[in-house]
Amino acid sequence: MCGPAIRALSPSRCSCAAPQVLVVGCGNSELSEQMYDVGMCEDIVNIDISEAVIRQMQERSGSTRPKMSYLLMDMLQMDFPDAHFQVVLDKGTLDALLTDEEEATLAKVDQMFAEISRVLQVGGRYLCVSLAQAHVLKKAVEYFSREGWVVRVHQVASSGDKQQFVLPVFVYVMTKFRKIPGSAPQILEICPEEQDKPMRMESAERLVAAVKDRQHYALLCSQISKTPCREQVSLDLCDKESGKPRYTLHVVDSPSVKPSRDNHFAIFISQKKRRKDKKKSSPAEPPGAIDKSYLCCEHHKAMVAGLCLLGGPDALPGKLAVLVVGLGGGSLPLFVHDYFSEARVAVVEIDPSMLEVATQWFGFSQGHRMQVHISDGLDYVAKLAAEAPAQYDAVMFDVDSKDLTVGMSCPPPAFVEKSFLQKVKTILKPEGVFVLNLVCRDARLKESVLATLRDVFPLLYARRIQGEVNEILFCQPGPAGRRDPTELRERARALEGALRQPGQLWDSSYVLADMLQAVQIL
Secondary structure, eight states: OOHHHHHHTOTTTOOOSSOOEEEESOTTOSHHHHHHHTTSOSOEEEEESOHHHHHHHHHHHTTTOTTOEEEEOOTTSOOSOTTOEEEEEEESHHHHHOSSOOHHHHHHHHHHHHHHHHHEEEEEEEEEEEOOOHHHHHHHHHHHHHTTOEEEEEEOOOOSSOOSOSSOOEEEEEEOOOOOTTOSOOOEEEEOTTOSSOEEESSHHHHHHHHHHHHHHHHHHHHHTSSSOOTTOEEEEEOTTTOOEEEEEEOOOOTTSOOOTTOOOOOEEEEOOOOSSOOOOOOOOOOSOOOTTOOOOHHHHHHHHGGGGSSSTTOOOOSOEEEEEOOTTSHHHHHHHHHSTTOEEEEEESOHHHHHHHHHHSOOOOBTTEEEEESOHHHHHHHHHHHSOSOEEEEEEOOOOOOTTSSEEESOGGGGSHHHHHHHHHHEEEEEEEEEEEEEOOHHHHHHHHHHHHHHOSEEEEEEOTTSSOEEEEEESOGGGOOOHHHHHHHHHHHHHHHOOTTSOOOTTOOHHHHTTTOEEO
């Protein structure tokens, strides 16, 4: 549990004679269970719109945590009376809801905030755990400060363990006060991880900018922690009073230079040129070079490792034909394209704006070996099955579902229906592999999906992602290619050796064999 949220849930706040803590959009998070088990608070009400999630959590905690409840309820229209809770807790729900700034989305967020305000007591707190994307933070800060609430943003201190995210996690602590016309100006504060004393911000814009600075610093630390780090790493050193850049610190790390015995190093600092002319305002520019060796998602790492199933006992994938359904930021198809130097990659994406975002912000580009098709994945695969069967060595599905009421958020149910999976099998070569990212919280639904996959694909491997709901499934059209876990790891080591070419970056934390350590044959 995040430190700032723990302090906000002090015993004085949670000597709960009646339900005092509400968790909105609880999902299958262990957060409520952890609070209950350590004695922080027992009377916790958890709500979610998914019937499958609520049923699963009731089964998981019903007998061991009798004072905690799970209710099927829409947070946009709650059944609780006014001022019923002292704390409303949100772990990632706002981030999941506020995916864009369309009018309909913003209206839903306003409704969510209005309902939280209604059920929260004066003096109570809304705690929101978030990755603090700029548009998400700005919306929350502007809404609640306008209502007269005190807004403080805490950066969660990182532990010594390997972090799940490169970007830091933040907790927004919004304290409710009665809105009084003509009252004192808004109170906006930020509390960085290295200090407990909050810093006052004069506006929502400055608060958002301060958070972006912390995120940029975290990205920089992540980049220079790699061996070797990217040559483009730099850090602006700003004037304390004006906040404007005065110097730039450049980090240069060459793998060809052997470290000396005493590990001497140099820091290169260049002074910013002062301009008398005013720079015309322009849209934000995309970031510089992207490190395409870095797969930020553990499930992407496992999906790539599964390609070692291809080829004969001593063969490694060469001129691959790969179909990826679901573009996202483009890191998965980019990795396959760049590290399998002869591979042809086709990507299917239903939303053209995703291609625009991936191209502008994540270094994605098309070429003769990389083509994006704007189409519904269901239609595209059906067309291929009818017109061009048995053409792909690998088919990868990483597609989210927009229906929050189903206990499976990846892929949408239509993608795992038997008739469609048979089409996927049709477009695979006889020795090919179908790789599926499955995120299913409903145990019964998951078993049904696995049974359907087994009906279509005689050979099925499963790899759970530690600490996540994700399960990566490797499916093959025939049982002849069956490999035991030991052989799989050996093939993964051989594949990694072929991919790690001199002069090409490689994420040193990424070991293909480790990705198949816990693989199971179903």
